Amino acid sequence: MSILLAAADVLRCFSSTRHDVTVTDLVALLDMPKSNASRLLRTMRDAGLLETVGDSKRYRPSVLLHQAGQVYRFSASLIDRADAVVARVSAEIGHTGYISVRQGTDIIGVTAHPGRHALRVVTAIGDRIAAFASSTGRALLARLPDDEIRRLYAGGFTPPSATAPQGFDELFARLAAARARGYAESEDEAVRGVGAISVAVGDPVSGDEVALCISFPAAMASAAERAAIITSLGQGAAEIAAITKDPRFIPLSSSIAE
Amino acid sequence: MSILLAAADVLRCFSSTRHDVTVTDLVALLDMPKSNASRLLRTMRDAGLLETVGDSKRYRPSVLLHQAGQVYRFSASLIDRADAVVARVSAEIGHTGYISVRQGTDIIGVTAHPGRHALRVVTAIGDRIAAFASSTGRALLARLPDDEIRRLYAGGFTPPSATAPQGFDELFARLAAARARGYAESEDEAVRGVGAISVAVGDPVSGDEVALCISFPAAMASAAERAAIITSLGQGAAEIAAITKDPRFIPLSSSIAE
DNA sequence: CAAAAAGTTCCATTAAATGGAACTTAAGTT
DNA sequence: AACTTAAGTTCCATTTAATGGAACTTTTTG
Incomplete structure (x- = not known):
């Protein structure tokens, strides 16, 4: 070794x-x-x-x-593009925005934009969280076929809270929902009282994939605000997908239900 | 090996x-x-x-x-403090601001704040430049005694341009000037047409030392603007030096000449 | 000042790194 | 498509570094 x-x-x-x-x-x-x-x-x-x-x-x-880490940050131009979108949406809405990438079954925050609101959510850059139990992670996992996810989680997984997926059935159901809607969401999952909405986009040339996420105190986000986040993130990601010609990109469903 | x-x-x-x-x-x-x-x-x-x-x-x-690079950035709280000062000054003045650290005879940019002005100066984060031939480098070198600098440059140095120090005498003269004034400056040195003003501050507990720098197109900076930069950077650095109880900090001389 | 904890050095053993050459794969040329 | 060249990988015996247990030194704590 x-x-x-x-x-x-x-x-x-x-x-x-x-x-x-x-x-x-x-x-x-x-x-x-x-x-x-x-x-x-x-x-x-x-x-x-x-x-x-x-x-x-x-x-x-x-x-x-x-x-060297900065080189990663700037070489992956996908991250730069996604970061610009999240920065804009975060500034618009006032909540904290993130860009994350997946490494195996972990999600790692790459950039963050703190929100303006008093109750702002701060998760630190560089920390690892479980992919299956976060909106960013599920947004990225939703890009994979189910059998690949099963292979990824060959060792099973341990739900960190009662609101996280408790098993494969629940995970696949949530991924299917994310695929149908074009975005993933979480509430009270990794952190109590915190909700998040994420979309994912990739660059087939470099193989990069990132999640764009807006995070907020669950009690503070109205349905209208959530819809605004979904629309802004989804449109921003769609623009990036158009540039990179991302074949796996999942656009927002026209009827934004739930 | x-x-x-x-x-x-x-x-x-x-x-x-x-x-x-x-x-x-x-x-x-x-x-x-x-x-x-x-x-x-x-x-x-x-x-x-x-x-x-x-x-x-x-x-x-x-x-x-x-x-891991992010951990470096945030663990060195001195960098955070200095970054806050430079961000403020950069926003005030409109020119690009940097935080840099020294590694031997090299200077490495750690954070940057692009200016608002049309002619803004952009040097990339993570690039290495020669310490003796930059204002950030000389601000940091000025904190060392001359014999330590002589040891550092035991192998001599090669001036990158006609405006950079051409030998030890010139370097020591410029460092002496920086020590006397409390700030270092450069013009047309590493990059043609670019001027910069830097101050340095350290944290004796962690051993960290950083340079705070504002960079500008030389033709665009009036004497009044330069004085404003010097005052703002100097005061910001002095506040940090007070917090860290930096024994080597060189405050601005009361008479800001030249 | 004693005791415990933390860190370093030593040693023989085991495992990895080295660089030259042969080999395979990819990219350009006629 | 066959040829030529460039780029990358694998193989091999040799050299060098990594390993972990124990002894030793330094630092911290009561």
Whole structure:
């Protein structure tokens, strides 16, 4: 096994709630001999992938990773386009907007636009959430055929709350609904009291697929407002789909029911 | 030599002008046997550090790097604070603002705020420029004692243009001026027709140091506007320095001459 | 100051990285 | 379509690095 896999595992330890790691953290998180953890962190620092925080024993990602990460952000022009749409819709509606991508069964936020409303929803960039239990995830999963989803979730899944899909039947039903309507939604699922509406769009040339999402306090969003979000996101995504000639794009159904 | 060093070298190949690399690119850029380049890229992809663009042979940074890079951005709260100042000044003045950090003799842009003016200056995030030949770089170098700078540039340096410091004497003179005034400036140096004003601030706890910079078309900036930029940046940086108790912070000199 | 926790170094063993060459695949040329 | 060249991959023996247990050092805590 290459040390690169271990290094990537280290990077996966970082999140909005874990800005740095220590040798002991790695031992616990990755179940690794501490001799190994010690050397791995030092080697990653020597390579320039990590840096030590001040002169403490804490390690955090380096500016090199930030730089390379920015390249990802800007190279995937699909993300840029989608981000522009979400920025516009977020500014219009006042709620928080996100762009997310899928990695296997995880969804990762790539960009965010905080809303103006007092009760604004903030999920952090770079955090992973379960794809099947979020509107962004289901918007992206809905682009796949059911058998591919079954393969993806060969190990099954554990619903994080009572409102998340409890099994395959429920997941497929929700995906079918998303496909029929052209958007996915969630309420009270990953985070209590929070609703979200998402659409997905892809670029067949680069293979990228992103979800555009507007998130809001569930109690605060009227039916009219939800309809406005759906229309704006759907139209924006449709414009992108037209540019990329996305063959899997699911346009909004003409009758926006529910 | 660990493969991590090679992997880090690969990441350093990416920039705003090189969004993806191929086996041949690596052979040329890193002077590496192509058998090696081929396996390295594949291994990095398998580890999740890179991803292939569509089904081509091109590799680009993955979302994992973007995620870890975001952690860097937000973990270094100094960057956040400095970014807020630059965002405000950029919005006030209308010119482009940057936050940059130093890595050895290089300066790397971390965040940017495009200006409103028609002639706006855009340098890309994540690109490396020479520290000695930029206002951001000299603002940061001015925080070091001269002998440390001499050690840093033990191998000498090559001026990129006639307006950049041509040797140590000139560099030290400019750094002395920056220390005396509390800000660094450049004009026509890295980019023709572009001027910039920078101040630096650090956090002794984390060891972070950043430069706050406003960049503008040289012909477009009046003396009054420059003075306004200097005052705004200087005051913003001073507030941050007060919070972090930065012992090396150089406040604006009371008489803003030149 | 003692005890515990955290981190580093050492060592033999195991596994991965290396680079040259042969091979395969893709792209351009007549 | 066959030819030529460029680009990428796989194979191999050799060299080098990674591994994990234990001993050791440093730092933190009561």
